Amino acid sequence: MLVEPELITRxxxxxxxxxxxxVQAYRKRILxxxxxxxxxxxxxxxxxxxxFLRLYYSLDQLRSxxxxxxxxxxxxxxxxxxYLRRHRRRPEARMADLSEQQVIxxxxxxxxxxxxxxxxxxxxxxxxxxxxSAVSEQDRILLTLKEIEGLSLKELEKVYGVNENALKVxxxxxxxxVLKLFEASAHxxxxxxx
Amino acid sequence: xxQDRNASADGLETLFAAYREACPDPEAGGDFMPRLWQKIExxxxxxxxxxxxxxxxxxxxxxxxLVMALLLAPQHRVTPSYLELxxxxxxxxxxxxxxxxxxxxxxxx
Numbered sequence: 101m102l103v104e105p106e107l108i109t110r111x112x113x114x115x116x117x118x119x120x121x122x123v124q125a126y127r128k129r130i131l132x133x134x135x136x137x138x139x140x141x142x143x144x145x146x147x148x149x150x151x152f153l154r155l156y157y158s159l160d161q162l163r164s165x166x167x168x169x170x171x172x173x174x175x176x177x178x179x180x181x182x183y184l185r186r187h188r189r190r191p192e193a194r195m196a197d198l199s200e201q202q203v204i205x206x207x208x209x210x211x212x213x214x215x216x217x218x219x220x221x222x223x224x225x226x227x228x229x230x231x232x233s234a235v236s237e238q239d240r241i242l243l244t245l246k247e248i249e250g251l252s253l254k255e256l257e258k259v260y261g262v263n264e265n266a267l268k269v270x271x272x273x274x275x276x277x278v279l280k281l282f283e284a285s286a287h288x289x290x291x292x293x294x
Numbered sequence: 295x296x297q298d299r300n301a302s303a304d305g306l307e308t309l310f311a312a313y314r315e316a317c318p319d320p321e322a323g324g325d326f327m328p329r330l331w332q333k334i335e336x337x338x339x340x341x342x343x344x345x346x347x348x349x350x351x352x353x354x355x356x357x358x359x360l361v362m363a364l365l366l367a368p369q370h371r372v373t374p375s376y377l378e379l380x381x382x383x384x385x386x387x388x389x390x391x392x393x394x395x396x397x398x399x400x401x402x403x
Contacts, residue, residue, distance in 0.1 A: 120327065127326065132319030144320060153333050221316035228313040247310045282309075283302045 102126055105165035112159045119159070123152050130176055137180040137244050139229035140187075150179045170258035173251075177241055177259060184237040234281050239274035246271055 102125040110118035130151055135144045154175045162171055232240040245251045245259070253264050260267060374382070 123327065123330065127322050128319045131322055132317070135320055136313070136317045141320065145323060145326060148322070149326070149330050149333060152330055153337070156334050157337070224309070224312050224316040228309060231309075247307070248314050250314075279299075279302055279306055282306050283298075286302065286305070 101165075101169060102129070105168075108162070108165035108168050112162055112165075119156060123155075126172060127152070130172065133173075133176055133245075133249055134180055136248050137176075137241060138183055138187075139225060139232065143183065143187075147179050147183050150182075151176050154179065167258065170255065173245075173255075173259045174261075177245070181237050181241060184240065188237075231278055231281055231285075235274065235277050238270075239277060242267075242270060243274050243278060247275075 103122055107118050107121055111122050127148060131144055131148045134147045134151070135141060138144065138147060151172075155172060158175070162168060232244070235243075242256075245256060246253075251259070253267055256267050257264050
């Protein structure tokens with residue numbers, strides 16, 4: 101935990117100063133998660149504000165400070181999900197983008213060149229966004245939390261409130277869908293290159 | 295085929311790792327906290343006015359119920375049942391009888 105449980109308790113009891121400290125401790129991490137979940141830097145702060153607004157008005161429902169982090173992740177997931185549903189893009193349009201970015205994807209897959217070039221980073225972001233846009237919001241969020249955020253199955257279990265086996269099945273299916281798209285786009289690239 | 299699959303899975307994993315690096319945790323803008331508190335206050339004000347409105351509606355409903363009760367209650371009282379009417383008529387007769395008996399006793403002919 102990034103803060104002491106007592107601080108959470110004080111914030112839950114209505115101490116605005118304590119709430120401020122909690123937000124300041126977690127906002128960078130939460131904004132990072134949101135950035136990777138939604139893939140649009142310009143809207144990250146707005147979604148982050150929504151997360152902390154929901155936190156403020158639901159903190160009194162928190163059972164104990166020990167479950168604060170999964171609780172905060174759940175609020176983050178819900179806010180990101182709402183955002184993605186509101187800003188849903190047509191998959192066919194995104195698939196077109198995807199085929200244009202195969203060279204970059206091959207670079208990332210090779211992993212040999214890890215330059216810090218902003219343009220390259222931007223393209224990697226666009227590639228992953230394009231891949232993720234082609235699957236459902238649920239798959240996108242679950243995969244991002246597991247594969248990109250690096251949450252363990254135990255942590256995901258607490259966030260989602262479902263058992264590990266159900267999560268494994270969902271993760272496997274989501275991964276297969278994205279993998280299929282990844283392969284299809286790779287084939288398209290090699291086909292186009294010939 | 296299986297080798298291709300594994301290569302693709304590895305490629306996807308690498309892409310995700312590259313994405314993680316390409317999207318570092320951003321710093322919040324300087325107005326993040328003030329904007330958040332503005333939103334909290336706005337929602338608090340909204341829920342306060344909603345509570346006031348709800349309380350007003352409840353008070354008005356209670357007042358209306360009271361007025362209705364007052365208006366309807368006398369009407370209910372002036373429509374006695376058949377038995378009540380009968381009982382009232384009988385007691386009236388008794389009084390009349392008593393008066394007749396009394397008057398004939400007081401003024402014997």
